[in-house]
Amino acid sequence: MGITRRFALAAGAxxxxxxxxxxxxxxxxxxxxxxxxxxxxILGEGPLWSAADNxxxxxxxxxxxxxxxxxxxxxxxxxxxxxxxxxxxxxxSGGFLVAILRTVHALTLDPFTLTPLFTIEVDKSxxxxxxxxxxxxxxxxxxxxxxxxxxxxxAFYRIDPDLSVHQVDAxxxxxxxxxxxxDGRTLYHNETSEGFVYAFDILxxxxxxxxxxxxxxxxxxxxxxxxxxxxxDGVWVAHYGGSRISxxxxxxxxxxxxxxxxxxxxxxxxxxxxxxxxxxxxxxxPPVGADDPHAGTLWEIPKALLRGHKxxxxxxxxx
Numbered sequence: 001m002g003i004t005r006r007f008a009l010a011a012g013a014x015x016x017x018x019x020x021x022x023x024x025x026x027x028x029x030x031x032x033x034x035x036x037x038x039x040x041x042i043l044g045e046g047p048l049w050s051a052a053d054n055x056x057x058x059x060x061x062x063x064x065x066x067x068x069x070x071x072x073x074x075x076x077x078x079x080x081x082x083x084x085x086x087x088x089x090x091x092x093s094g095g096f097l098v099a100i101l102r103t104v105h106a107l108t109l110d111p112f113t114l115t116p117l118f119t120i121e122v123d124k125s126x127x128x129x130x131x132x133x134x135x136x137x138x139x140x141x142x143x144x145x146x147x148x149x150x151x152x153x154x155a156f157y158r159i160d161p162d163l164s165v166h167q168v169d170a171x172x173x174x175x176x177x178x179x180x181x182x183d184g185r186t187l188y189h190n191e192t193s194e195g196f197v198y199a200f201d202i203l204x205x206x207x208x209x210x211x212x213x214x215x216x217x218x219x220x221x222x223x224x225x226x227x228x229x230x231x232x233d234g235v236w237v238a239h240y241g242g243s244r245i246s247x248x249x250x251x252x253x254x255x256x257x258x259x260x261x262x263x264x265x266x267x268x269x270x271x272x273x274x275x276x277x278x279x280x281x282x283x284x285x286p287p288v289g290a291d292d293p294h295a296g297t298l299w300e301i302p303k304a305l306l307r308g309h310k311x312x313x314x315x316x317x318x319x
Contacts, residue, residue: 033260033299036069036279037076041296044281045226046087046131049271049314056271056279057096058298059085066098069279069298071272079112086129090316092138097317099129099142104159118163120144127154131176131226131267136184138318139206141168143175149193156189158206161319168208169200179227179235181250182312188214188235190224197224197237199252214252217242226267230309231275238265238280245280245301247309258305261294270311278306 042062049056056069066085067078086099088107095108102122106115121127121144132142138161144154155170156178169189176190177197187200187208195217200208214235217224222242229235234255235248243263247255262282271277277300284296 030302030304033258033280033301033305035294035297036074036300037067037298039262039294039297040284041065041067041282041298042285043266043283044296044298045266045283047226047267047269047271047279047281047298048088048090049269049275049279049311050090051273051314054273056269056298057088058267058279058281059088059098060296061086062285067298071277079109082114084128087132087142089132089134089140090314092316092318097140099132101128102144104129118165120157120165121155124153126151130154130174131178133178133180134315134317135180135187135202136315137206138315140317140319141178141187141189143172143178143189145172145174145192149174159317159319160206161317163319166206168206169211176225177227179229181229182231182233188227188229190227190237192223192225192240195223197227197235197248215248215254222263222265225265226281228268228270228311230270230311232309234309236268236278238267240264240266240283256307258301260299262297262299263292264288264295269314275311275313276303276306277301278311 041060047058054071058067061084064081065078069076083100088096088098098105098107103119104117127144130145134140140159143156146153152171152173154172155167156175158166158168173193176192178189189198197214199214201210222239225238225240227237233250237246244257244259246257249255264283266281268280280299288295
């Protein structure tokens with residue numbers, strides 16, 4: 001394992017070139033998402049902003065790769081992983097945590113080391129971990145999904161800094177999200193397969209209560225995937241199969257959509273020194289075809305489309 005490729009992105013906002021690859025120029029850069037990587041990530045997911053590194057990290061789950069875009073010089077880097085890499089989060093003690101299938105590992109990149117810590121759902125070989133976030137108290141929240149996408153055998157978990165694992169909600173077919181309100185009292189989480197975005201109250205002991213429907217996706221707009229929240233308590237959701245991201249008001253009312261030049265939009269994160277840049281991942285896995293040439297691209301949303309909204313700082317796991 002190690003670095004598999006390193007490439008530099010041109011400084012121009014609307015287009016860039018790579019060896020044996022060139023994106024068509026995207027017109028109207030002020031109101032059109034900007035390609036920040038080559039396309040083709042099979043299942044681009046889980047973007048993570050690291051202020052310390054001035055870097056956006058994201059994974060290609062099915063491509064078994066971890067990717068990085070360094071904002072200082074627009075250089076990019078990727079690492080091969082031994083199996084499906086489900087997500088990456090920061091670790092307060094240094095480095096990262098990553099999930100590979102059902103096992104959570106400690107990761108350092110220089111030098112590259114991968115150390116298994118614990119496994120969730122040892123007895124469920126058809127499940128894997130899927131999506132994760134850390135709250136302001138340094139607790140990790142993650143769920144699982146049924147890979148054949150047929151049975152509700154998955155669940156949602158909280159991992160405390162002592163590495164203890166607590167199931168907090170079940171059953172699910174495909175968990176996604178999660179994200180937190182600015183005050184840390186509300187958690188947002190998806191049952192992707194049914195189009196539901198749920199909200200929960202987070203109690204003092206870390207348990208969840210008062211599960212309610214925050215929003216239900218209508219027919220024809222895709223399925224809810226990754227979530228992030230902003231400093232105004234807006235909730236941003238990626239539409240898998242819907243070619244868009246949406247911002248919702250704290251009461252669950254749709255505020256506005258931003259269209260993305262890819263069908264399978266998977267997740268999103270605010271980034272940059274002022275948390276005023278928004279990066280969006282996408283996927284190129286079937287049934288994507290020739291009519292979706294930008295599938296699997298990492299996108300940046302022009303600031304004009306964000307309507308002044310900024311993100312919240314990235315939390316690090318305290319264990």
